[in-house]
Amino acid sequence: MRNVFLFIRRYFNLVFFLALQVVALMILFRFNKFHESVFDEFSNEITGSVNSRFNSVENYFALKKENEALRQQNAELLNKLKADFSWPDSSQQFISDTIRIDSLEQYRKFLFLPAKVISNSVNTQQNYLMLQRGSAQGVTPNMAVVGPSGIIGTVVNVSKNMSVVMSLLHRQSKVVAVMKKGSGFGEISWEGSNPHFVTLMKVPKTVQIQKGDTVVTSQFSDKYPPGYVIGIVEEVGNDESSGSYKLKVKTATDFFRIQNAFVVKNLQREELEALEKSIKKN
Template sequence: MRNVFLFIRRYFNFLFFVIMQVIALYMLFQYNRFHEAAFMNVSGEVTGRISRQYNNVEYYFNLKKTNDQLVAENQRLRNLLRQDFLVNDTSHTLVVDSIKVDSIEQYRRYFYYPAKVINNSVTAQNNYITISRGTAQGLGKDMAVVSPSGIVGTIVNVSPNMATVMSLLHRNSRVSASLLKTGETGSIEWDGKNPQELTFKNIPKSVQIKVGDSVVTSRYSTFPAGEMVGVITHIGEQKESNFYLLTVKPSTNFYNVQFVYAVKNLQKEEQDAIEKATQKQE
């Protein structure tokens, strides 16, 4: 308490001046309309700037929460896409008492799992991406991986909580793709050189193609059909063949991919089993 009195005594003149100034300004703005209006304008502008800065800071610290909410919402919407379901054949119906009633899951073909990219290479000839999901979260080998803008690669190794993805920018990567306009199917590959250029092969020269045409995954791909691959940037020809040699710019920005979706084909085991059984019969 003694220190407080000593402080007041030492700075009495200055404190008295400040108090009188505050009282004078209050009386000026309170009883003079012109000065009151000017004060309100200035104080409103200052308050608005402070509020904007505060909102910007608050928004920055809430970005992670907002981003997580968007990822969850995108996952929900992706899992409601019509092409992820198969239409039930109603021409012939087999009724079995043990079949679950009102269960749409039995007709679902694809399910999407969101994951965060925790490691990524772009400049090598064989590039890989590590994501933050594994077998404990439902992932497995050979699952397709896509981003919000296009395809990314295929899972080649998986642990309980992580998975390694063979990037589209890998010399051993092969993806069945088709032209969006005409539907002709070919193969997407990478020559290990420019991360902004993929090679699209096996499209006949009889097909009319233009620069800017879109390329998507085909029905025969590991990926769900219709996923964006990229756009054609150059039209070349394979020597001594009847096929084009097309250059495609990938729609996924591999330099900045942060969030992806691992795609589980719920009918893959059944498809693999019947195809292996058919091969054994030959």
């Protein structure tokens, strides 16, 4: 026993160093598995306030591009207004059903909450964004985040006024995708090297795919609104192990300059989850 104590005293520096290493590695691997830890709760508010202060300066550099994107989105939305459509036949008259409108709120499935991006990274294997909108403003984990031009990621951690988003450029991010042409479901993931491209796997060979085809979110996703653009096929390749396509997809979102985003709230999520739970019980 005495020798053990002597040993520890002699090598106390080494033991202390090893203990710190073990602590560091433990937090590292635990965090990546569960995407949550006590750790983040208090640090988010502090790092968030530093980031948002710097971001208010940094914003000016990308204003032009950002305006462009927002204007484009505005135009797209304006084009969807009812007033833009006229009826070809004058005998038909458009009447809105007032009863239906009164209860319209119940049919709404997705609600878009605007949020400002206060930090973003693209150069690690696990990229996260930080939004200035937290649980006090209605954000909960697992909500989708989209940008003006395409999808961005998923909320993984929320504090009172900030939230952390797992970027699409994260080694553990997975999104169900479909070809805009209508068929061919697959799974989007990131290989961890180039921030401009993601990979679409598991699309069966029966679907005809060409370079330039658009990839959008699927209607089966319980997070993402259906039909939201993910990217454009850049290269068509084969996955030899499974006999399906392996497509290189250029992301629609330019991850180098994200400034504004929308957190997407699925208003029917609770109902859906309750239903799924009841199936599992039986």
